Amino acid sequence: MYRNLKVVPRVVFGRGCFDQLDGILEPQRTGSGIMVFILDDFFEGKPLEKRLPLRDGDLFLRMNVDDEPKTKGIDALCEQIRQFCGNGRLPDGVIGIGGGSVLDTAKAVSLMLTNPGEAHEYQGWDLIQFPAIYHVGIPTLAGTGAEVSRTAVLTGPVRKLGLNSDHTVFDQVILDPDLLEGVQKNIPEQWFWTGMDCYIHNVEALCGTFVNEYARAFGEQSQVLCREVFLDHHPESDEKLMMASYFGGMSIAYSQVGACHALSYGLSYVLGLHHGIANSIVFDYLEDIYPEGVKEFRAMAERNNITIPRNLTSGLSEAQMEKMVEVSTGMVPLWENCLGKEWQEKMPKERMRKLFNKM
Incomplete structure (x- = not known):
């Protein structure tokens, strides 16, 4: 249905x-x-x-x-x-x-x-x-x-x-x-992390197995607006980003997010990171799943002088690492959208753990 x-x-x-x-x-x-x-x-x-x-x-x-x-x-x-x-x-x-x-x-x-x-x-x-x-x-x-x-x-x-x-x-x-007004100038990193949540929504929806023309129409237009904001620095960036966020939300409303959000839930649960920055940290390591999206994401970070945090998981205990994997594994609809019904074969817990170890 x-x-x-x-x-x-x-x-x-x-x-x-x-x-x-x-x-x-x-x-x-x-x-x-x-x-x-x-x-x-x-x-x-x-x-x-x-x-x-x-x-x-x-x-x-x-x-x-x-x-x-x-x-x-x-x-x-x-x-x-x-x-x-x-x-x-x-x-x-x-x-x-x-x-x-x-x-x-x-x-x-x-x-x-x-x-x-x-x-x-x-x-x-x-x-x-x-x-x-x-x-x-x-x-x-x-x-x-x-x-x-x-x-x-x-x-x-x-x-x-x-x-x-x-x-x-x-x-x-x-x-x-x-x-x-003033967000981009006064808190540029927060502006970027929050905006990247929108950009990543679109990538995950457009690359997912759940995508349809309803979701695609919103996601593609949201991506156009994101590029104008984060690559072109359009003079009407506030209006464009506000509508990009709305369209991005509409895109995933009739589809779903994917691997980045699934992993970021685990990362942020253990480390207490805010959603946007957690997504950005995770997305930077998913070029084998979202190659074009990660390439453009990195260009946006460079264009806006943003440094992605590194080495956040190096000192975690075995229990903390296991918790991250457990939380991420529970995001079943997200994994199914990204990798299909056989997602557990394509993303076993050991692969999740390796990804977290890189972060």
């Missing part, structure tokens, strides 16, 4: 469109009237924080993203929100404003406010039982595709894996290129 794909039902794009947020939220204030705003604490004291359309009774949370979101953290946030709302009430909406970690947190919180148990119990595919509360994604970094994906990636007690479900998808996305 063909997948009946769930996509973000409402999207607004354009410079300055963030200012429409209050009007977008107004019709949703039909229950408790409470909106939960989760903002990357990078913006503490900055103009964006002052532009939030907070109303009396809303809950404003600053989120530190030094570490990627964990299942325990999601559980704690949900408890904090429930106590704030009181009397068994729930907020009318959750709004995430930031990079991929903040967007994934907003998605996960909106799910776990309506589903029983703890977040780690829902790490996997289509385990969510009940629809989330209304949730809005507003990216201030571009590349992860979190604004359009059906997953909220979390690190749990035994693995790093997303809450993958149709209910995870945002109800509304606001894509304002003004929110990316």
Whole structure:
């Protein structure tokens, strides 16, 4: 059967469109009237924080993203929100404003406010039982595709894996290129790592066994935009990268990522690396699987004066190495997309271990 794909039902794009947020939220204030705003604490004291359309009774949370979101953290946030709302009430909406970690947190919180148990119990595919509360994604970094994906990636007690479900998808996305202003200049490495997540999404989708013309159309256009941003330094790079991220997320929504993401989940689980940099480290060693993609990736790194970190796994214990392999092996749909149903014959654990040893 063909997948009946769930996509973000409402999207607004354009410079300055963030200012429409209050009007977008107004019709949703039909229950408790409470909106939960989760903002990357990078913006503490900055103009964006002052532009939030907070109303009396809303809950404003600053989120530190030094570490990627964990299942325990999601559980704690949900408890904090429930106590704030009181009397068994729930907020009318959750709004995430930031990079991929903040967007994934907003998605996960909106799910776990309506589903029983703890977040780690829902790490996997289509385990969510009940629809989330209304949730809005507003990216201030571009590349992860979190604004359009059906997953909220979390690190749990035994693995790093997303809450993958149709209910995870945002109800509304606001894509304002003004929110990316200064990222390339002020935090160039973060800008690059996040953008490469998008580029790698496309390579894995376009080279995968799951690819179809729907996924191909989005992935190919996203690659065109990535090249204009990271090789040509187009003057409208913010707009182009924001749309590349959106298209890249749409591409994998109807296909899947592959070997790089599977291995990066293991690497980042053990080393605590952020998703974009973990992907970049891994991808640099996959030229036998993605030869053209790795070649172009290296050209992008050179063009932007980025040095890929090396020798990160040299001092790991046997237990840590085994954990990386275990986490990566669990990414079955990713391996099947990359190598087909016989992926375990083509990517045995020993081959994974050799790849990790190179990193």
